[in-house]
Amino acid sequence: MTLSTTLTEYVCTAFSGLYVHTFEPDDALREITELCRQQEWGLATWDLDQGLSARSSSLSLDDLLTS
Numbered sequence: 001m002t003l004s005t006t007l008t009e010y011v012c013t014a015f016s017g018l019y020v021h022t023f024e025p026d027d028a029l030r031e032i033t034e035l036c037r038q039q040e041w042g043l044a045t046w047d048l049d050q051g052l053s054a055r056s057s058s059l060s061l062d063d064l065l066t067s
Helices: 003-012 025-039 061-066
Strands: 044-047 051-054
Touching: 003 025
Parallel strands: none
Antiparallel strands: 044 051
16 A cells, blocks of 8 residues: 555545654655645645645645644
8 A cells, every 4th residue: 555545545534634654754755745736635744853834835834823
């Protein structure tokens, strides 16, 4: 089962947030970003260096913090 398939199943079953642990973070982020773009889902990420980051043009950090 691919990462995209697994994430789609979680989103369709209404998981509000997901934690992904991987040894290939750049590849995973690229795949997740593409999946969200295809499905028209909002995407926000967090990492230790950059903190919280909205990766969707329809999503702002204010939206994340107030919802």
